[in-house]
Amino acid sequence: MKRLLLYVHFNKFNQLSDHVVYQLQQMRGLFERVVFISNSPFEATDQERLEKQGLIDDFIQRKNTGFDFAAWRDGMVFVGFDVLEAYDNVTLMNDTCFGPLYDMAPIYEGYEAEGVDFWGITNHRAYQESKGHSFAEHIQSYYKVFSQKMLQSQVFKDFWQGVEDFSDVQEVIDHYEIRSTSVFMDAGFSYQTILDTRELDDSNILHPDFSYYAPDVILQRKVPFIKVKAFQALENRSVARYMLDYVDEHSDYPVDLIVKHMAKITFPDEPYLLTRKYLPEVQDTTAINKKIAVHLHVFYPELLADFLEAFGEFSFAYDLFLTTNTDEKEAMIKKELEERAVKAEVIRTENFGRDVMPFLALRDQLRQYDIVGHFHTKRSLEAAFFAGESWRTELMDMLLKPADNIMRNFEARPDLGIVIADMPSFFRLNKIVDPDNENKKIAPYLNNLWERMGLGDIRKVNFHDFSTYTMSYGTFFWAKTEVIEPLFAVEIKPSEIPPEPLPQNTMLHAIERILVYMAWGKDMDFAISKNPVEMTPFVDQKTFNLRWSISPQNANDVPLRVLTKLFVKRTVRFIKYRIKKLIGKA
Numbered sequence: 001m002k003r004l005l006l007y008v009h010f011n012k013f014n015q016l017s018d019h020v021v022y023q024l025q026q027m028r029g030l031f032e033r034v035v036f037i038s039n040s041p042f043e044a045t046d047q048e049r050l051e052k053q054g055l056i057d058d059f060i061q062r063k064n065t066g067f068d069f070a071a072w073r074d075g076m077v078f079v080g081f082d083v084l085e086a087y088d089n090v091t092l093m094n095d096t097c098f099g100p101l102y103d104m105a106p107i108y109e110g111y112e113a114e115g116v117d118f119w120g121i122t123n124h125r126a127y128q129e130s131k132g133h134s135f136a137e138h139i140q141s142y143y144k145v146f147s148q149k150m151l152q153s154q155v156f157k158d159f160w161q162g163v164e165d166f167s168d169v170q171e172v173i174d175h176y177e178i179r180s181t182s183v184f185m186d187a188g189f190s191y192q193t194i195l196d197t198r199e200l201d202d203s204n205i206l207h208p209d210f211s212y213y214a215p216d217v218i219l220q221r222k223v224p225f226i227k228v229k230a231f232q233a234l235e236n237r238s239v240a241r242y243m244l245d246y247v248d249e250h251s252d253y254p255v256d257l258i259v260k261h262m263a264k265i266t267f268p269d270e271p272y273l274l275t276r277k278y279l280p281e282v283q284d285t286t287a288i289n290k291k292i293a294v295h296l297h298v299f300y301p302e303l304l305a306d307f308l309e310a311f312g313e314f315s316f317a318y319d320l321f322l323t324t325n326t327d328e329k330e331a332m333i334k335k336e337l338e339e340r341a342v343k344a345e346v347i348r349t350e351n352f353g354r355d356v357m358p359f360l361a362l363r364d365q366l367r368q369y370d371i372v373g374h375f376h377t378k379r380s381l382e383a384a385f386f387a388g389e390s391w392r393t394e395l396m397d398m399l400l401k402p403a404d405n406i407m408r409n410f411e412a413r414p415d416l417g418i419v420i421a422d423m424p425s426f427f428r429l430n431k432i433v434d435p436d437n438e439n440k441k442i443a444p445y446l447n448n449l450w451e452r453m454g455l456g457d458i459r460k461v462n463f464h465d466f467s468t469y470t471m472s473y474g475t476f477f478w479a480k481t482e483v484i485e486p487l488f489a490v491e492i493k494p495s496e497i498p499p500e501p502l503p504q505n506t507m508l509h510a511i512e513r514i515l516v517y518m519a520w521g522k523d524m525d526f527a528i529s530k531n532p533v534e535m536t537p538f539v540d541q542k543t544f545n546l547r548w549s550i551s552p553q554n555a556n557d558v559p560l561r562v563l564t565k566l567f568v569k570r571t572v573r574f575i576k577y578r579i580k581k582l583i584g585k586a
Contacts, residue, residue, distance in 0.1 A: 001088045001112060005031040006075040007056075008068040008094040010039040013264065013459075015523070016046040019257040020095050024055040027100065030108060031091070033057045035079060037071045039064040066165035068094045068141065069176040073163040081161075085152045088112070092144045097121075098258050099225035101251040107194065107224070111145070117189040118146045121225050122211045122218070123181075125198045137198065138181035139191055140211055143225060155187040195223045206235060215239070219246045231262050231272075240272035260415070260525065267461075268520040269470040279419060279527040282408035290410060292318040293369040295362060297355035297376035299324065301332040303392070304377065308342055310400040316407050318373075320344035321365065323358035325351040353497045356475060356508050363488040366481065371410055373478045375399070387426050394424045395476045398529040406478050409527060417524025418479040418515055420472040422531035427473070429535075431543050435467045437505065438513075442469075445510035446517075453486035455521035469513040470526075483519045487511065 005027070011017060028034065036056040050056045060078055062071060072092045076084060084090060089112070111119050120139035127135045150156045159180065166172050181191060195218065197210045205213040215230040216239070226247070231240050248255045259276050269277075294311060298304050301324065311320065322337075322344050324330055330346060337344055345365075349358040355376035359366075366372050378395070379388040398421035399406070406419050427433065446463035450456050463469075496507045516526045 001108070002086070003031045003108070004079065004084070004087045004090045005034045006037065006072050006079075006090065006092050007034060008037045008039060008071040008075075008092075009042070010064060010068075010095065011265075012040070013523070014041045014043075015264070016043070016049070017095070017257075017261045017264070019098055019261050021050070021053075021055070022254065022257055023095070023099065024050065025053070027104060028055050030104060032087075033079075035060065035075050037062065037075050039067070039071050065167070066163065067169055067172050069163050069172055069180075070165050073160050076160050081157050085148070087151060088148050090146050090151060092141075092146070094142050096142050096229065097225040097227050098247075098261075099253065101226070101247060101253045102222060102224045104224060108145075111192065112147075114192075116147065116192050117150055118144060118184060119192045119194075120144045121193060121223060122195045123191075123193040123197055125202075125208050127208050136178050136182050138178040139193060140209075141177040141180070142211075142227065144180070150184065150189060153187070153189075155184065159183055195221050215243050219243065219250070222250075228261070228265075231258065232266060237270070237272065240270070241275045244272065244276065263520070263525060264523065267466070268526065269516065274470065274528075277526065277528045278422075279402070279406065279409055279529050282405055282412050284408055284412060286408075286411060288316040288404075288407045288411055290316075290370040290407065291368070292316060292371045292373070292407070293321060293366050294318050294373045295321045295323070295359055295366065295375070297323045297349075297358045298329065298333055299351075299355070300377040300379055301329045301336070303379075304333060304336050305340075306396070307375065307377065307400070308336065308340055310396055312340075312342075313401070313403075315404050319369070321362055322346045323349045323362070325349055351500075352494070353492070354502065354508060356511050357492065357497065359475075360488065360492060367485070367488060369481055371407070371478060372481055372484060373399070373403070375476050376474070378474050378476075387430075390426050391424050391474055394531055394533060395421050395474050397532055398422060399476050399478060402529055403478070406529065410478075410480070413525070415523075415525045416480075416527060417483040417519030417522060418472075418477055418526045419529055420470075420477050420516060420526065421474075422528050424473055425531065425533045425535060428539050428543060431546050433468060438468050439464055439466070441505035442510055442513065445505075445507050446514055449487075449490065449507070449510055449514055450517075450521075452490050453518070453521075454489075455486055455518065458523075459521050461517070470516050471513040472515045473512075475508075475512045475515075477515060479515065479519070480524070483515075483522050483524060486518060486521070 007024070009016075009020060024034070034056045035058040036050065037060040039062060042059075042061055047059050051059070058078065060071075060074060062074060066073070118139070121143040122140050124135060124138055124140055126137045129135075146156065163176060166175065185191070195210065197208065200210065200217065202208040202210075202214075207213055210217050211227045212229055212233055213235060215226060215236055218226050218230070226243070230236055231243065236243070244255050244258060247253055247258070255276075259273055262270070263273055296304075296307055311318075320343065322333055324333055324346070325348065330348060333346055337346075347358075347362065349361050353360075355374070359374050375395075378392040399419070409419070410416055443463040443466070446469075450461060450463070492507060498506055502508065519526045
């Protein structure tokens with residue numbers, strides 16, 4: 001069969017997504033000719049990549065005027081309507097779907113053998129919205145195939161030659177997506193779809209668009225494509241993780257392509273994406289060739305030995321930078337280094353900005369490296385002894401003990417920008433992070449810092465839109481220097497850092513939270529090193545569902561004054577506890 005594919009591409013970040021490359025690789029063999037039409041600016045290197053792999057024959061760059069229908073029109077004009085008539089069929093496709101999940105060849109052969117006039121993946125039944133807008137029955141536009149019989153018809157040519165460059169997507173839907181089915185049906189042609197939704201039960205979905213609201217049906221019926229927007233839908237977020245699992249289990253499709261694409265076009269830490277962020281074990285024994293620096297801020301020199309022992313287990317070469325703030329501490333550090341025969345550069349810094357400002361003070365030295373690890377001799381003055389001990393030891397277990405595997409991951413994955421530790425167990429046992437506080441008190445710092453780093457020019461984001469943040473607890477991390485560079489380039493003024501005792505909502509806390517998103521802003525990914533401390537998720541249920549204790553007598557009618565009294569009482573108790581701890585440490 002002589003087949004033609006007109007493929008429309010659009011990416012709001014002007015990138016070529018790997019799922020598009022995979023799509024073309026899997027389908028190239030079906031078509032004699034592939035015309036690739038990009039409605040967004042396209043890098044010459046990406047075009048060359050597609051051409052070198054033989055995935056496309058022609059390339060058209062255009063503006064996103066008229067959206068995909070105007071792009072298909074321009075593709076037909078480029079090929080020539082007289083040339084189109086010689087093809088057995090023409091496929092119109094865009095990149096708004098993941099797949100193919102299954103082999104498309106038998107599907108094409110089946111419809112061709114039946115002599116079907118035109119066909120698609122899914123259709124949309126006739127529907128009247130409550131607000132008055134109506135939809136006629138139609139094939140959904142992300143995938144349509146037209147037979148030679150239709151290509152040679154005047155109604156086909158008239159329709160496509162009449163496509164205008166509408167600027168409102170709803171006009172495109174009304175005039176073209178819907179009418180590209182009804183016009184041809186009125187002319188006597190008939191269609192089929194792989195999934196005919198007209199008779200399916202839609203009582204449990206908000207709108208009879210099965211490609212968007214019923215991903216379970218799409219997957220269980222073995223539809224070969226699933227829409228990108230099915231993962232974006234708010235209604236599907238609770239099941240998106242299971243959608244990934246289903247694709248993984250029932251098809252050969254590389255699920256990581258979905259994860260990578262969704263992490264780029266949405267926020268990188270949507271819950272269903274986090275389920276696949278654990279750092280894998282890389283068995284590759286290839287030498288680690290990255291230039292690596294390790295920075296340790298030593299405020300408590302009595303803890304230095306533990307870190308040096310952990311560093312001593314690294315199998316890769318690294319340069320060690322130690323910062324501290326007094327003559328006495330510096331002397332203790334140098335003695336420890338000498339006794340252990342460890343080479344390190346010791347730098348004096350002010351007792352200001354905890355571990356973060358000393359780290360930023362080394363920006364000129366650290367810029368010379370490919371990967372930087374940042375750690376500090378963490379204790380917690382604000383919390384009990386066991387809290388600080390557990391934070392530090394667990395963070396070390398997650399980021400220092402598996403450091404060799406972390407470096408192998410950096411070597412194996414060019415897109416990996418930062419590795420952080422999983423949530424320390426203390427934060428699962430205690431409800432400390434308050435989403436309202438994060439949103440109201442820390443989000444302004446994050447927004448300010450994002451703009452100052454120039455990342456707002458790349459990705460527009462409002463951190464008030466986040467309920468909470470995926471953070472590098474304790475500001476422990478391994479990161480590529482290019483991820484950290486925007487932070488190095490910002491001058492954090494002394495007036496922006498409160499004196500000790502440090503309050504809860506500061507620029508330092510914002511930096512702790514923003515690192516993962518900095519990788520996202522640089523179009524890179526992040527990974528999480530798993531906490532070896534195992535705890536049942538019932539702990540999370542108990543912790544995160546905490547509420548005020550109410551007596552049985554007040555259970556049915558709790559006056560506001562009771563809740564207020566409880567809130568004030570517990571807040572005062574917490575403040576007194578923290579003051580006592582701070583005075584004791586001082």
